Amino acid sequence: MIALEHLGFAASAGVLTFVALRGRHVRGDYGALMFTLGVASLYLVVRVHSSFSHAALPVTLALVSTYAFTALAITAFYRVSPWHPLAVYPGPCLAKLSSLWLSYVSFTGKRYEILDALHHEYGPFLRIGPNHLSINSTSAISLYNNAEKDEAYRHPDHNGHVALFFKQDFPELHRARKRVWSGFFTPASISNLIPQLERRTWELVHCIETRQAQSSDGSVNLPESLYHWSHDLTGDMVFGGCNAFELMKNGDPAGVIRTGKVALALLDSIGHTQWLRDILWHLSVTKPMHAIKQLAAQMMRVRVKSMDLPEYRDLASYLLEADIPLHELETDAIVAIIGGMKLHPHSRLSSHRMDPPGSDNTSITASLAIYFLLSHKEYYKRLRKELDEAFPDPTAPLGMEELTALPLLNGVINETLRLESPYYNPRSVPSGGITIDGKYIPEGTTVAIASHSVQTSAENFYPFPKVIRNFIPAEHVGDGQSGQDFHPERWMPEGLGPQTITNRAALGSFSYGQYNCIGKNLAYHEMRHALARLMLTFDMEFAEGFDAKAFREGILNMRTMLLKEELRIVVRRRPGKNPQQSWSARDWAMGTRSEWTKPTMRLHGWRAFAADRD
Numbered sequence: 001m002i003a004l005e006h007l008g009f010a011a012s013a014g015v016l017t018f019v020a021l022r023g024r025h026v027r028g029d030y031g032a033l034m035f036t037l038g039v040a041s042l043y044l045v046v047r048v049h050s051s052f053s054h055a056a057l058p059v060t061l062a063l064v065s066t067y068a069f070t071a072l073a074i075t076a077f078y079r080v081s082p083w084h085p086l087a088v089y090p091g092p093c094l095a096k097l098s099s100l101w102l103s104y105v106s107f108t109g110k111r112y113e114i115l116d117a118l119h120h121e122y123g124p125f126l127r128i129g130p131n132h133l134s135i136n137s138t139s140a141i142s143l144y145n146n147a148e149k150d151e152a153y154r155h156p157d158h159n160g161h162v163a164l165f166f167k168q169d170f171p172e173l174h175r176a177r178k179r180v181w182s183g184f185f186t187p188a189s190i191s192n193l194i195p196q197l198e199r200r201t202w203e204l205v206h207c208i209e210t211r212q213a214q215s216s217d218g219s220v221n222l223p224e225s226l227y228h229w230s231h232d233l234t235g236d237m238v239f240g241g242c243n244a245f246e247l248m249k250n251g252d253p254a255g256v257i258r259t260g261k262v263a264l265a266l267l268d269s270i271g272h273t274q275w276l277r278d279i280l281w282h283l284s285v286t287k288p289m290h291a292i293k294q295l296a297a298q299m300m301r302v303r304v305k306s307m308d309l310p311e312y313r314d315l316a317s318y319l320l321e322a323d324i325p326l327h328e329l330e331t332d333a334i335v336a337i338i339g340g341m342k343l344h345p346h347s348r349l350s351s352h353r354m355d356p357p358g359s360d361n362t363s364i365t366a367s368l369a370i371y372f373l374l375s376h377k378e379y380y381k382r383l384r385k386e387l388d389e390a391f392p393d394p395t396a397p398l399g400m401e402e403l404t405a406l407p408l409l410n411g412v413i414n415e416t417l418r419l420e421s422p423y424y425n426p427r428s429v430p431s432g433g434i435t436i437d438g439k440y441i442p443e444g445t446t447v448a449i450a451s452h453s454v455q456t457s458a459e460n461f462y463p464f465p466k467v468i469r470n471f472i473p474a475e476h477v478g479d480g481q482s483g484q485d486f487h488p489e490r491w492m493p494e495g496l497g498p499q500t501i502t503n504r505a506a507l508g509s510f511s512y513g514q515y516n517c518i519g520k521n522l523a524y525h526e527m528r529h530a531l532a533r534l535m536l537t538f539d540m541e542f543a544e545g546f547d548a549k550a551f552r553e554g555i556l557n558m559r560t561m562l563l564k565e566e567l568r569i570v571v572r573r574r575p576g577k578n579p580q581q582s583w584s585a586r587d588w589a590m591g592t593r594s595e596w597t598k599p600t601m602r603l604h605g606w607r608a609f610a611a612d613r614d
């Protein structure tokens with residue numbers, strides 16, 4: 001029989017492990033390897049050198065179980081105990097015990113709603129992990145100025161490559177890389193991209209009409225076409241079009257968009273439990289993340305070798321000019337394409353059970369803006385009027401300055417972002433800790449502003465601050481239906497009356513501080529352009545039988561947005577608008593296309609991706 005002193009020894013080792021590892025980040029894959037090696041070594045020692053050699057396996061299991069149980073039990077006890085540095089902050093018990101709670105909550109796609117409900121129960125400071133706080137207060141914005149990204153942003157293969165978005169060991173590396181990227185996002189650079197945007201958006205018009213004509217019920221799933229539009233546009237802007245997948249033309253049979261979406265959703269949810277992420281990185285469940293990594297590398301390599309370049313400057317040209325090594329260009333390419341690509345329904349690549357058409361932030365926001373406009377026809381009519389007045393020739397190129405000056409168009413985009421951009425951006429408290437609203441938060445704590453709660457709080461947006469999930473679209477019950485949550489006038493000078501509160505700083509859709517979205521201005525312009533072109537060209541309405549409530553409830557957020565339901569609409573060319581005119585304007589935009597789009601080069605990306613996938 002195994003003696004008590006042996007079990008005591010195993011338990012002491014468990015306590016020592018807790019003491020040694022408390023507050024430290026240990027790579028999960030290394031930890032799992034060490035543990036496996038430790039168990040195997042123990043088994044050999046017991047078998048060869050001890051008096052228990054005849055029962056080496058049960059003895060080893062008893063010792064290992066005692067060790068693991070003690071280490072886990074003492075860790076759990078410490079986390080819920082009054083001695084934990086975050087003990088004063090309330091939150092669900094399961095959340096205090098393990099970060100797996102937050103990973104699970106994130107994976108539901110409804111993290112923002114769950115956290116919002118918990119903030120109502122527990123108050124503005126909420127403990128949502130052993131070392132993790134959510135803060136429902138705009139005072140937390142100041143943290144974003146100097147705090148580093150949380151470990152959740154670490155590239156899962158710990159490759160140490162400098163790239164935007166992923167966590168770096170030294171902040172100055174990030175700053176230097178952001179300077180390189182920023183050349184591409186100046187107002188002058190963005191205006192050079194306008195002909196591409198114009199061309200792709202006319203192609204979108206054509207794509208929507210074609211898909212509708214080909215559908216069995218005479219309607220079209222709007223987000224799908226918009227995802228393809230934004231993906232094709234990203235290919236042009238980032239890689240000069242040499243990788244063009246032409247999703248609007250060809251669809252997405254290889255599931256490129258879905259793969260990007262699943263990869264991002266996985267990063268978002270398992271990223272909170274870093275040890276798990278490090279282990280899963282070696283397993284097939286993270287295949288979409290590997291596929292995106294390979295695709296990005298592939299696309300960048302094609303671009304680097306490309307000799308025929310477009311007339312405008314793509315993002316890759318800025319990165320190449322800065323002499324960034326190829327392996328880092330490949331990691332930067334992940335960020336660049338994840339910014340622009342999302343999911344496609346029915347993909348063969350993912351085992352994800354939902355059936356969502358996904359979208360990147362730009363195309364999903366544009367899709368949701370159309371959803372809100374069709375649900376609130378009074379704004380649809382007002383926006384149409386605003387656009388008709390600004391662009392008497394609806395087929396003419398859409399000027400950047402004119403679009404930027406349109407108050408309702410911008411109000412519609414901001415209100416859509418306010419209601420449906422509940423992004424979650426965790427940061428790590430810098431050395432010395434910080435005090436927010438009189439509460440001290442120790443250094444190393446992971447903190448995130450509860451962006452959705454802040455964006456829908458009456459302190460920041462009044463009146464009608466809240467998201468109302470079970471509202472009935474106005475067109476179904478008549479205008480003026482109470483209980484609606486979409487009020488774009490709050491962003492306009494006259495607001496919603498004298499009591500209006502519109503705290504613009506509380507709109508955190510693009511995050512804040514040193515790691516905020518570098519593509520914000522470009523994103524706004526893309527959204528304005530697409531919305532204006534679609535509104536000027538089409539009469540739109542929901543398809544017959546479209547369930548607006550089910551659609552809204554099916555919006556999930558996991559850093560990227562997933563839609564459980566399709567957004568099916570019916571479009572018609574507006575009466576009195578000559579389609580021929582539109583095509584000549586489109587041809588004007590198409591005229592900017594040069595000869596670099598060689599068929600062989602364009603196919604290359606597809607083949608390689610399909611091969612990697614198989």
Ligand code: HEM
Pocket residue numbers: 164165166178335336339361362365421423424425426508509510511514515516517518519520522523
């Ligand atoms: C509606 C559209 C968009 C939204 C709501 C959005 C939102 C965000 C947010 C919230 C972040 C910060 C992430 C974090 O701290 O965790 C971010 C970062 C970033 N975004 Fe966007 N984004 C949009 C469009 C774009 C576009 C069009 C591009 C580029 C073409 C882009 C490129 C980036 C990059 C490179 C970063 C990383 C910045 C850094 O690490 O410093 N985004 N975006």
